[in-house]
Amino acid sequence: MNNQVNEIRKANDIVDVISSYLPLTKKGKNYFGVCPFHDDTNPSMSVSQDKQIYKCFSCGASGNVITFVMDYEHVDFKEALSSLARRAGIDFKISGLKSQVTKYDKYYKMYDISLRLYQNNINSALGKGAVEYLERRGISKDLIKEFKIGLALGKNSLTNVLTKKDYSALEIEEYGLGTGYNDLYINRIMFPLFDTNNRPVGFSGRIYNTSDTSKYINTKETPIFKKGEILYNYYKAKEYVREKKSVIITEGFMDVIRLFSIGVRNVVALMGTALTHEQVGLLKRLSHDIYICLDGDNAGQKATLKVGDELSNAGFNIKVITLKDGLDPDEYVLKYGKESFLDLYDNAVAFNEYKLYHMRDGLDLSNLEEKTAYINTVLKEVKQEDDEIKQEFLLKKISLEFDIDVNILKNTLKKIEKYSKIEALKTKPVVNRKLDKYQKATYDILYIMLNSYEKTKLYEKKLNYLPYKEARYLANEIIYTYKMKGSLVLADFITSLTDKENLMKEAKEVLKYAGDEEANLEAFEDYMAVIRDYSKNQEIKRLKELIREEIDPVKKAEILEKIRLVKIGSEF
Numbered sequence: 158m159n160n161q162v163n164e165i166r167k168a169n170d171i172v173d174v175i176s177s178y179l180p181l182t183k184k185g186k187n188y189f190g191v192c193p194f195h196d197d198t199n200p201s202m203s204v205s206q207d208k209q210i211y212k213c214f215s216c217g218a219s220g221n222v223i224t225f226v227m228d229y230e231h232v233d234f235k236e237a238l239s240s241l242a243r244r245a246g247i248d249f250k251i252s253g254l255k256s257q258v259t260k261y262d263k264y265y266k267m268y269d270i271s272l273r274l275y276q277n278n279i280n281s282a283l284g285k286g287a288v289e290y291l292e293r294r295g296i297s298k299d300l301i302k303e304f305k306i307g308l309a310l311g312k313n314s315l316t317n318v319l320t321k322k323d324y325s326a327l328e329i330e331e332y333g334l335g336t337g338y339n340d341l342y343i344n345r346i347m348f349p350l351f352d353t354n355n356r357p358v359g360f361s362g363r364i365y366n367t368s369d370t371s372k373y374i375n376t377k378e379t380p381i382f383k384k385g386e387i388l389y390n391y392y393k394a395k396e397y398v399r400e401k402k403s404v405i406i407t408e409g410f411m412d413v414i415r416l417f418s419i420g421v422r423n424v425v426a427l428m429g430t431a432l433t434h435e436q437v438g439l440l441k442r443l444s445h446d447i448y449i450c451l452d453g454d455n456a457g458q459k460a461t462l463k464v465g466d467e468l469s470n471a472g473f474n475i476k477v478i479t480l481k482d483g484l485d486p487d488e489y490v491l492k493y494g495k496e497s498f499l500d501l502y503d504n505a506v507a508f509n510e511y512k513l514y515h516m517r518d519g520l521d522l523s524n525l526e527e528k529t530a531y532i533n534t535v536l537k538e539v540k541q542e543d544d545e546i547k548q549e550f551l552l553k554k555i556s557l558e559f560d561i562d563v564n565i566l567k568n569t570l571k572k573i574e575k576y577s578k579i580e581a582l583k584t585k586p587v588v589n590r591k592l593d594k595y596q597k598a599t600y601d602i603l604y605i606m607l608n609s610y611e612k613t614k615l616y617e618k619k620l621n622y623l624p625y626k627e628a629r630y631l632a633n634e635i636i637y638t639y640k641m642k643g644s645l646v647l648a649d650f651i652t653s654l655t656d657k658e659n660l661m662k663e664a665k666e667v668l669k670y671a672g673d674e675e676a677n678l679e680a681f682e683d684y685m686a687v688i689r690d691y692s693k694n695q696e697i698k699r700l701k702e703l704i705r706e707e708i709d710p711v712k713k714a715e716i717l718e719k720i721r722l723v724k725i726g727s728e729f
Contacts, residue, residue, distance in 0.1 A: 161249065162223075163649050165238055168245035171209045171222040171648070177399070178229060178442065191472065193229060193441050194218040196434075198472035209648035210668070217669030221648040223655070229442060231353045234655045261381050264332050267324055268357040268381075271315055271334060275307025275347045275360075284308045287346050290365040295491055300418055304410075305349050309342035309362060316340050333359065333376040342374060348410055350376065350428075353439065355392040358382040361410065385433035388440070389413055389426035395443065397422040403446035405478070405502075406464070408457070412450070412486040419495040421502070424450075430460035437471050446474045448505055453480030453489070462515060465508045475508035509538060509551065532559060536566065540573050592670055598687035599628050603667045605681050606635050607647055612681050613639055620685045622692060627663040634660055697724065 172188055175181060181188040181204060192202035195216040202213040212219040218228070226237040242249035278284050279301065287308045291301060300306075309315065316335050320326070329335035334342075345362035352358045359376030376382055388394075388406075390413045398404045405424040407413060413426045425443070427436060430451065440447065447468055451457040461477060468475050478501050480489045490498050513535055522528045532555065539551050552570070556563040592600070602623065606613040617636055623629045638645050638653070654661040700720050707713050 161247075162238060162652055165242050165245060165247055165249065166209075166221060166223055166648060166652055168247060169222050169241045170206065171211065171225070172204055172206045174222050174241070174244070175204055175211065175225060180445075191441070191445070192216060192218060193438070196437070196471060209646075210651065212668050217665065219665050219668040221651045223652055224661075236354075264328070264379075264381055265356050265358070267319060267322075267328070267332060267334065268359075270318065270322060271360075272305060272307065272349050272357045274315060274318055275309060275349075276305060277307075278310055279306065279308035279346075283310060287365055291346065295418070296414060297418070300414055303417070304414055305357075307347040307349070309340060309345045309347050312339045312343050314340060315342070332379045333382065345374065350382070350387065350389060350410075351392055352381075352387055353391055358387070359384075383435075384428055385431070386435040387428070388436055389428055390417075391425055391439060391443075394423055394425050398443045402444060403448060404440065404443045405448040405450050406440070407450050407486050408452055408460075409485070409487075415487040415490045416498075419490060419498065421498070427464075430456070430464070432464045432467050437467065440468070440473070441471070445472065446476075448476050448478055448502070449508070450478040450480070450486055452483070452485040454483035457483075457485070458515060462512060465512060469508060476505035477508055477511040478502055478505045479511070507547070509547070512538060513551070528559070532561070533569070536570050536573055540570060594687055595624055595691045597670065598684040598691075599623050599625060600667045600670045602681070602684045602688070603628060603631060603635070605684075606632065607645065607650070607667070610639050610644065615681065616685065619682075620688060623688060624691050624695075627659055631660050631663045631667070693724075 172181060175190065176188075179190050179193060181190040182200065183189075186205075186207065188204040188206065189200040190202050190204065191197045191200050192213040192215060194213065195218070197213075197215060201215040202211055202218070204211045210219065210221050211225060220228070223234070223237050223241065226232070226240055227234060230237065230240070232240070239249055279287055288298065288301065291306070292298075296306070316326070316329060316338055319329055319334070326335065326338050330337065334340070342360065342362040344364075344367060346365050348361045348363065349357045350359035350361065359379075359382040361376070362374045364372055375384075378384060389410045394404065401423040403423060405416070405421065407416070407424060407426045408430060409428065410426050413424050416422070416424045425440075449461050449465055449468075451461050451464070457480075465475055465477065480486065480501070482489075482492075484492065486498070516534060516538075517531055522531065535551075535555060539548055539555075548570075552563055552566050555561065556566055602616060602620075606616055613635060616632065623632055634654070634657075635645065635650075638650060651661070651664060654664055697720055700716050704713055704716050707716065
């Protein structure tokens with residue numbers, strides 16, 4: 158199995174794989190990109206083609222091509238290997254490799270059972286009315302199948318199935334599928350909600366043949382479903398986003414389904430108008446080019462401004478698709494058709510233009526004070542634009558509209574920039590966690606060992622000790638690898654730690670904090686001297702504790718002598 162794992166790793170060049178997810182730029186011998194594992198606006202992730210590893214200098218994320226896919230796609234080791242094997246055209250035999258089991262697997266299974274039951278219902282004779290309702294709304298049988306739309310029936314039809322599968326009434330209620338011994342969803346069309354791994358984790362149930370005042374019933378937040386941590390259609394949209402190099406964000410799942418039906422498939426939904434920190438992270442994994450297509454009413458316009466600002470601050474390139482008549486995307490396509498929407502898509506405006514237009518809402522631009530305040534506010538927005546050509550375009554646009562000399566606008570812009578720089582100097586930078594000298598020496602020793610068998614042998618001969626348990630375990634693993642294989646390939650070594658969570662964590666800390674990999678032998682011995690100093694201090698501390706507990710004066714004197722010898726190094 159290990160041979161096949163290494164074969165898959167070697168067949169997938171880390172630069173090629175990571176660049177299929179996000180843009181990389183070569184600087185020197187390494188490649189750099191925006192780190193997808195934290196709120197990164199500047200490229201802080203380095204990818205080494207020589208070593209086949211990546212490392213973020215900001216958040217410390219690190220690993221090889223397999224761990225990247227695991228963390229990026231939120232999949233386990235087996236799933237990451239399978240994906241990379243398919244990419245490389247390797248026939249991957251997984252019989253001897255187990256998927257990681259989590260405490261929530263039972264409940265993911267519960268939702269899988271529920272999904273299949275709802276799908277069976279809608280495909281049965283009892284689902285005829287629901288299918289006809291959906292078809293009247295322009296949702297074909299193909300779309301029903303594509304989005305796994307289902308149907309909930311009687312008051313305890315699902316509960317009966319789940320209890321036979323050994324789920325308790327308490328579990329069914331806790332995970333949002335029932336109330337007591339009854340189903341939560343009764344006689345409703347069921348739209349399943351999937352997590353980033355394409356597992357069903359929730360539902361939105363819609364009435365279709367009753368006068369129930371609750372048009373939709375949505376799954377409550379559960380241990381496996383957090384509304385703010387998903388994007389509707391995320392998993393399905395990924396392949397289309399990579400093709401189109403951009404993603405469209407809408408409010409609801411009906412918008413996604415409608416756009417999908419006309420061939421616009423690089424689309425996800427926020428499931429509302431609020432954009433969360435977690436959703437921003439998911440969008441970064443899709444694309445840095447975003448089209449906002451929220452509802453065209455006043456609430457949707459306000460939400461577009463808010464979402465656009467948040468995405469701008471996160472470093473995205475943003476355009477806005479503006480829908481007329483206050484319609485949402487679903488309604489717009491049904492009323493005006495595919496070609497009209499595609500025309501709006503092709504002519505989407507840059508977010509800063511959209512924002513400048515809407516910033517004048519409620520203002521009386523015939524009033525000098527309000528007009529002046531508006532122009533100054535606009536110039537502050539222009540300042541945020543990094544592209545000088547776009548800046549020039551916006552300034553000329555303001556100049557023409559308000560009959561102001563463009564040079565006056567440019568001078569005002571310079572004053573704003575100067576003030577911003579002064580304010581920036583006043584802001585204290587965020588400082589990463591500082592290591593004490595013993596932690597730093599430990600990580601440097603381990604990093605040098607990862608890159609040199611000779612220095613590893615020197616460690617084993619002259620020190621063979623590190624202050625922290627996990628560090629010692631990692632050092633032993635390094636020594637074992639060298640002795641068994643005669644060499645250590647860092648990317649393969651990381652793979653070997655996949656099922657050793659404690660060692661993998663320690664290795665990532667080493668990669669995060671270690672210094673120059675070209676550190677020489679003299680420096681290595683200096684690091685070992687620091688660790689010896691630590692060990693000496695710990696021994697002195699231990700002996701002083703013995704003195705405090707010892708009542709025999711002769712034995713106290715013996716301990717004092719030991720302390721003296723340790724201090725001068727004759728017993729160390």
